[in-house]
Amino acid sequence: MSSIVVQFLNGLAGASTLFLIAVGLSLIFGVTRIVNFAHGSLYMLGIYIAYSAVGAFGAAGALGFWGAILAAALAVGLFGALVEVLILRRIYQAPELFQLLATFALVLMVKDFVLWAWGPEDLLGPRAPGLDGAVAILGQRFPEYDLFMIAVGPVVLGLLWLLLNRTRWGTLVRAATQDREMVGALGVNQKWLFTGVFALGAFLAGLGGALQVPREPAQLFLDLTAIADAFVIVVVGGMGSIPGAFLAALIIGEVKAFCIGLGNVTLLGVEVSFSKLTLVIEFIVMAIVLVVRPWGLLGRPQAAQRAAPTHIEPPLRAALRGLAAGAAVLALALAALPLTGAAYTVVLMTDILIFALFAASLHFIMGPAGMVSFGHAAYFGLGAYGAGLVLLRAGAPMEVALAAGPLAAALGAAVFGWFCVRLAGVYFAMLTLAFAQIGWSVVFQWDSFTGGSNGLVGVWPAAWLSSKSAFYLFVLVLCGAGLAALRRILFSPFGYALRAGRDSPLRCDAIGIDIKRLQWAAFTLVGAFAGTAGALYAFSKGSLSPDLMAIPRSVDALVMVLLGGVQTLAGPAVGAAAFTWLQDTIARNTEYWQSLLGATILIIVLAFPQGIVGSLARLGTRAEAE
């Protein structure tokens, strides 16, 4: 009994932190309609800055400690304001995808900055002066600081309520949340309102981080764990709803606390480790809420947004005869590559081909079908693990294992996709990310089957493909066929219907097209293609690791597609080539590849939203016109 009470209190203390992160994300989304992927990074910055500030101000005195916490939160708020003014302001009119990516670029850059400034070691801060003891609750010791944390959530909720309901600024924020145009029409300076809201959201995230200093060490992966939690809470509670964020933080906080409290339990003879399943369980809570109430517990349905005219792509044109000939020449040239004896190039080209197929499979759903997935690596990973596990655990020959990869991926995509296609826009993106994260955490934690964080080794191809050149040719044939098939399907009635669904779901429904079903089929289909790429990748490297399906890999795929250009068919292949080559060249020479990648993303989003192929095509038409 007493342990249940303590578990419950633990949940409340955790909920406060979750609320601080999520409420800022929700506020920012409500006003700017931007889902700030970098919100977890702001939280992480809060911890690191607070750690240093406590050191500088002196942790012994209450004034020094609390001053440091506040200073850290303010610094993060200021950083948020800067980010808004320098970057976000330029992309409010951009498609959602670009906004998500721009903020993800910040994630990468902040991570490298933290690595550079504080190094890779975990940093544990001192305890809070005056709150460093424990009290006895029903005979169990409970930290005083956690009692303080329990109070923080409701206090911040109350202060925010006062701010939003009792001040003029708050009224404006609420008005902007309901109707952006109206505020603009009232002559309110929207720009500074947005900056203010972003700074407030950042401040809250920073505060959430800073307050964690006595509770947990500052670590480099906190950004992604925090953002995943914040997504779950904001989606469960309802985008833009502050009470919703509070309610959801309580639910998730408690669910997590009880999972950890349960520890290992034997269910039907199987030992289940609940403490390891926290991530899975909170995502399951989110999936259920999303299916039952797609707009969250206390949120309201979003009005459908029409694509701005500038984002409409031109009609598909059949390939020119020259293009087909060009493709044939390119294929021949690629097939001749091993003859040159450039071993390193052969390996690099194998990677490029595999990623070209992976990127093209993502492009298929995000471009023509208009479904932007932030978790596409899940199917790459499922393909890789499907193949690897069938090879290693079932002892099947490579040929069979290679077929099992896409099958596993398609199966996963069919299950996840069934939920995902019910949603659109940012909700779709968040749910795909959530499912990818579930997949990742299962693979990461299931030591006995998947090899856990260490992964598995010994995933080698059959003897006839053991040379790098033979395997390269094999990949060339499979990926080439895959790319050709995807392209062909885009020109088929099925592909057209998907584009129709993206352009006007209303019209689709009015001419008998069951668009959700087609989208589900497409999601499953591209899962198989991504799975093929994943299986080939596993065999090319000889090993498996959970990184194959982690969030950054999903983002890599998004960047490849964007780099090439979403609205072009050749784009994904070109983007994959450019990306893989750049990564290979740069990552070998610097520790800070991530921030370079981030900078690249920002440049694409701000300066070349059409991607490489799209920009070239535009140059071409301009030259023609002259």
Place this chain on the structure above:
Amino acid sequence: MSAVLAVERLSKAFGGVQAVQGVSFALGEGELLAMIGPNGAGKTTCFNMVNGQLAPDSGSVRIGGVDTVGRPPREIWRMGVGRTFQITATFASMTVRENVQMALISHRRRLASLWTRAASLYRDEADRLLERVGIREQAERACSVLAYGDLKRVELAVALANEPRLLLMDEPTAGMAPKERITLMELVGEIVRERRIAVLYTEHDMDVVFGHADRVIVLDRGRLIASGTGDEVRDNPEVRQVYLGSRGRA
């Protein structure tokens, strides 16, 4: 003669707003019925309940004698109901011809085909439909660059693709010049006679209404306040009040 469309005591509220209240009317083969009423009268809401986009709070919709309440639009379409929208809904990234081909492909149930080229399916048939609505020469243009009046014609061609027996047109001539409106409605009249289609349409331009409709029904604040021939409706005192605003509406 059994009615192609029979609507009975249809009602729908949005929150506190009673958008449609106990509206009943019927429509026979080859008949052109105009539904008029001031902005916000509930016309589009009626259309949405007829084609399944909205579920009515109460009342029934029968198409060819079959109750369709609760069926999604795509099923009702397969029963032979074509629709054009007040705010045009076309596939912006496709050409005019492809828009019509899309409807034909769906009509022939070829959507799941992965290997044939969509652009070569039912091409001539699409062109004939475009010819019929007078925009054959724009077949290759992208819908995103079309003039609004032409988009309305594309919608008409799309709506005709499944050989409907009932056509719902929400403000088919909005965005057209007065002369173009008359031509388009004459065209619709011809098609209706030719194919014996029943047409329900809304319109704000009174010339278009009185010159082309066989019958007119009038909605105001969700209620049906008059129905009859053009002349009968025009002389109805309540209708005159609504349109002349002598009731002092805000």
